[in-house]
Amino acid sequence: MLWTRRACGGAWLLRAARGPEPGRSASGARGQGWLQPTGYDTGVKVYNSLTRRKDPLIVSRADAASWYSCGPTVYDHAHLGHACSYVRFDIIRRILSRVFGCTVVMVMGITDVDDKIIRRANEMSVSPASLARLYEEDFKQDMAALKVLPPTAYLRVTEHVPQIVAFIERLIANGHAYCTAKGNVYFDLQSRGDRYGKLVGVAPGPVGEPVDSDKRHTSDFALWKAAKPQEPFWGSPWGDGRPGWHIECSTIASLVFGSQLDIHSGGVDLAFPHHENEIAQCEAFHQCPQWGNYFLHSGHLHVKGGGEKMSKSLKNYVTIKDFLRSTSPDVFRLFCLRSSYRSAIDYSEGALLEARSLLRATAAFVEDARAYLRGQLAGGPIQEDVLWERLGRTKAAVQAALADDFDTVRAVDAVMDLVHHGNRQLKAASEEPRGPRSPAVLGAVVASVEHFFETVGVSLAERQCVPGAGSPAALYSLVEELVRFRLKVRQFALASGEAPGEARRQRLLERQPLLEACDALRRDLAVHGISIKDRSGSSTWELLDPRTEDPKPRS
Ligand SMILES: Nc1ncnc2c1ncn2[C@@H]1O[C@H](COP(=O)(O)OP(=O)(O)OP(=O)(O)O)[C@@H](O)[C@H]1O
Numbered sequence: 001m002l003w004t005r006r007a008c009g010g011a012w013l014l015r016a017a018r019g020p021e022p023g024r025s026a027s028g029a030r031g032q033g034w035l036q037p038t039g040y041d042t043g044v045k046v047y048n049s050l051t052r053r054k055d056p057l058i059v060s061r062a063d064a065a066s067w068y069s070c071g072p073t074v075y076d077h078a079h080l081g082h083a084c085s086y087v088r089f090d091i092i093r094r095i096l097s098r099v100f101g102c103t104v105v106m107v108m109g110i111t112d113v114d115d116k117i118i119r120r121a122n123e124m125s126v127s128p129a130s131l132a133r134l135y136e137e138d139f140k141q142d143m144a145a146l147k148v149l150p151p152t153a154y155l156r157v158t159e160h161v162p163q164i165v166a167f168i169e170r171l172i173a174n175g176h177a178y179c180t181a182k183g184n185v186y187f188d189l190q191s192r193g194d195r196y197g198k199l200v201g202v203a204p205g206p207v208g209e210p211v212d213s214d215k216r217h218t219s220d221f222a223l224w225k226a227a228k229p230q231e232p233f234w235g236s237p238w239g240d241g242r243p244g245w246h247i248e249c250s251t252i253a254s255l256v257f258g259s260q261l262d263i264h265s266g267g268v269d270l271a272f273p274h275h276e277n278e279i280a281q282c283e284a285f286h287q288c289p290q291w292g293n294y295f296l297h298s299g300h301l302h303v304k305g306g307g308e309k310m311s312k313s314l315k316n317y318v319t320i321k322d323f324l325r326s327t328s329p330d331v332f333r334l335f336c337l338r339s340s341y342r343s344a345i346d347y348s349e350g351a352l353l354e355a356r357s358l359l360r361a362t363a364a365f366v367e368d369a370r371a372y373l374r375g376q377l378a379g380g381p382i383q384e385d386v387l388w389e390r391l392g393r394t395k396a397a398v399q400a401a402l403a404d405d406f407d408t409v410r411a412v413d414a415v416m417d418l419v420h421h422g423n424r425q426l427k428a429a430s431e432e433p434r435g436p437r438s439p440a441v442l443g444a445v446v447a448s449v450e451h452f453f454e455t456v457g458v459s460l461a462e463r464q465c466v467p468g469a470g471s472p473a474a475l476y477s478l479v480e481e482l483v484r485f486r487l488k489v490r491q492f493a494l495a496s497g498e499a500p501g502e503a504r505r506q507r508l509l510e511r512q513p514l515l516e517a518c519d520a521l522r523r524d525l526a527v528h529g530i531s532i533k534d535r536s537g538s539s540t541w542e543l544l545d546p547r548t549e550d551p552k553p554r555s
């Protein structure tokens, strides 16, 4: 059953409603009557939490897909769990725009007033506003350090309280909310009937509600909380108070995008009740059958062994800052890429080391292939046809994987296969260093590998430290001179083998200390991130970010 109709000012295709999932209550509205949007078909099939299946991702416009991302509650340093969620969605955003030609307008709400903020501010004897500003800035710095693209706009809750009040007023006017004698306002869940529960499918029960609550029904949730002593508050038609959590995101998203939203994202813990309630609020406010079209949820970062979500309250977290002291953002990103954004992942040293060595292997291949192109790496013929064919197959496999719910695991595997194959060819060629060379195909492989990593935000080139403004270019020339001098010394020492008989042995003995000094210099410079590679007839060097390198020194 498919027919078109107008809703919320746009054209929709109404799909036949699906029955309840086995083991799920039929009381909720989960997945029922999802309306497939019309617009720009990105070519991606995305797992939509609203339908629990992969749906074609169709956004309103290719040049302005609307995406609302729940932002952080800013009361402490962000940890790797947060990093994991935002990096994974950053990867998806980059893929959407760079592979599937879809420009994203992303808005992120910053929760800068909340119980946790107030509690922490009281503990630290600072104002909630200044604490929130401090950690908001801190969060932004962490995201920048992780190379997460900033949203098109951040919107703070505290700067949109009048709009939140207006939103609540309309909900009351539409018969979906009520004010109590205590000055609280609640969303009236009963007013939604069986339309509540699109995401999770089960209406919330009375568990854990305080007996002295002034709600009509235990499942109703707060839109406006009456002011308590020592807490920040704003004036409203219902008295002084502050907004509830869910209403913030509904208001901010609606302010920017109106009654239709293409994509909504957050960690899986936000699906219920947060996103479920956002949907109820927005659809009641806009009086439309479907506000958000696609809900994307990222899996949690767990602490290995315990199976627990990394979280501040469980005190089992590693802050982003601490982590980045010893590991590069590229390694972390590759760690994220090697699992589906939807699945839970364990934070473990082993998995990070694997990501680190894959990155290192890729970079080493790119380096060697470049040296081959420059003629610094001896190499004979390459099986060009095989490599061209592999390259074409890899590109197609990457595209297909990314179109299948952003399957980065398959895409990375395909690229790594190409790297391994390219490496094997390079090695085989260097064992037989005569004959025609094949720089074009190896150049194409390098460009393609670099392009893939660049697309998903892993920059192989940034392993190389770019000199900062204060770092004199002369330092580079100096290292260049030093490496050239070392090469001369090394070649002089090695040339001793050409002398005849006893004289040769004598010379070798005499010059051995020179070779040792060259090796020692290579090791010593490695400590400073300067990596020298001795190749036949030449030496190359690069300045590496030590956080990407193996923790144990390479020989
Ligand atoms: N361990 C984790 N793994 C993946 N995502 C996480 C994890 N912890 C939080 N997130 C996600 O980070 C985003 C911001 O979360 P928020 O600021 O609400 O933190 P939080 O859930 O209160 O963190 P905590 O549980 O540590 O207090 C949300 O999308 C949330 O789902």
Ligand SMILES: [Zn+2]
Pocket: 069, 070, 071, 249, 274
């Ligand atoms: Zn939210």
